[in-house]
Amino acid sequence: MLKIAMVGxxxxxxxxxxxxxxxxxxxxxxxxxxxxxxxxxRQRIQPWARxxxxxxxxDEAPTRPDxxxxxxxxxxxxxxxxxxxxxxxxxxxxxxGALAAPGLIEELExxxxxxxxxxxxxxxxIGAIDALAAARHGGLDEVVYIGRKPPLAWSGTPAAQQFDxxxxxxxxxxxxxxxxxxxxxxxxxxxxxxxxxxxxxxxLDHTRVRLWADPGVQDNVHHVHARGAFGEFELxxxxxxxxANPKTSSLTVYSLVRAICNAVEPLVI
Numbered sequence: 001m002l003k004i005a006m007v008g009x010x011x012x013x014x015x016x017x018x019x020x021x022x023x024x025x026x027x028x029x030x031x032x033x034x035x036x037x038x039x040x041x042r043q044r045i046q047p048w049a050r051x052x053x054x055x056x057x058x059d060e061a062p063t064r065p066d067x068x069x070x071x072x073x074x075x076x077x078x079x080x081x082x083x084x085x086x087x088x089x090x091x092x093x094x095x096x097g098a099l100a101a102p103g104l105i106e107e108l109e110x111x112x113x114x115x116x117x118x119x120x121x122x123x124x125x126i127g128a129i130d131a132l133a134a135a136r137h138g139g140l141d142e143v144v145y146i147g148r149k150p151p152l153a154w155s156g157t158p159a160a161q162q163f164d165x166x167x168x169x170x171x172x173x174x175x176x177x178x179x180x181x182x183x184x185x186x187x188x189x190x191x192x193x194x195x196x197x198x199x200x201x202x203x204l205d206h207t208r209v210r211l212w213a214d215p216g217v218q219d220n221v222h223h224v225h226a227r228g229a230f231g232e233f234e235l236x237x238x239x240x241x242x243x244a245n246p247k248t249s250s251l252t253v254y255s256l257v258r259a260i261c262n263a264v265e266p267l268v269i
Contacts, residue, residue, distance in 0.1 A: 005061065011245035029065060125252050128233065140228035147212065
């Protein structure tokens with residue numbers, strides 16, 4: 001049975017626990033959260049992971065996991081993922097946008113090599129990552145990501161300081177244009193898709209990103225255009241938000257569950 005340590009138990013983590021509760025070939029043994037949140041964490045995971053113990057770090061856990069899954073936000077990568085990799089524990093990362101931080105990708109690679117293990121980045125809320133990563137080997141000329149959300153969905157981001165979001169109800173407005181690295185820096189809570197595409201394709205500095213506040217959409221809309229030696233493709237996805245957290249795509253949860261299940265399945269795709 002695969003023993004799993006989960007970092008964080010917010011909306012993504014709890015939704016994943018619910019979907020995994022019926023599995024008999026894996027078990028969440030440990031949930032890592034800061035001490036002030038332990039009581040809340042126990043209540044949130046109780047219906048789905050009664051056997052899990054809650055700790056502040058992996059050093060406190062009585063059971064060494066076979067896999068560590070991060071779904072807690074960017075800070076968790078340095079605090080939990082790097083030490084786990086150095087200890088030889090394979091890891092799965094949901095907060096891919098954090099890897100835009102200078103030097104963090106290299107730190108992850110070094111930690112994985114030191115522990116003779118590997119770290120997997122989730123595809124999250126976007127598709128066609130396999131096609132993009134394959135096309136890279138033949139040569140990519142251009143990768144452009146366009147993200148569209150309703151104007152008020154950009155509340156709490158730099159767009160709210162630059163624009164009156166309530167007045168953008170008449171026509172779509174570009175709120176950001178630049179590289180994937182710049183997007184991850186300016187919009188860290190909205191950067192996972194752009195960063196994932198960049199790491200699969202042309203890299204953070206050569207993947208172009210355009211973000212729109214669009215009153216004509218109700219869901220989060222992701223559009224990718226890639227061109228290279230393989231030919232050309234375009235992908236548009238309209239993601240339904242997670243009920244417990246409208247800022248998160250439900251597909252992110254399904255991507256996390258898929259990665260965990262693939263670790264025990266005899267046949268994967």
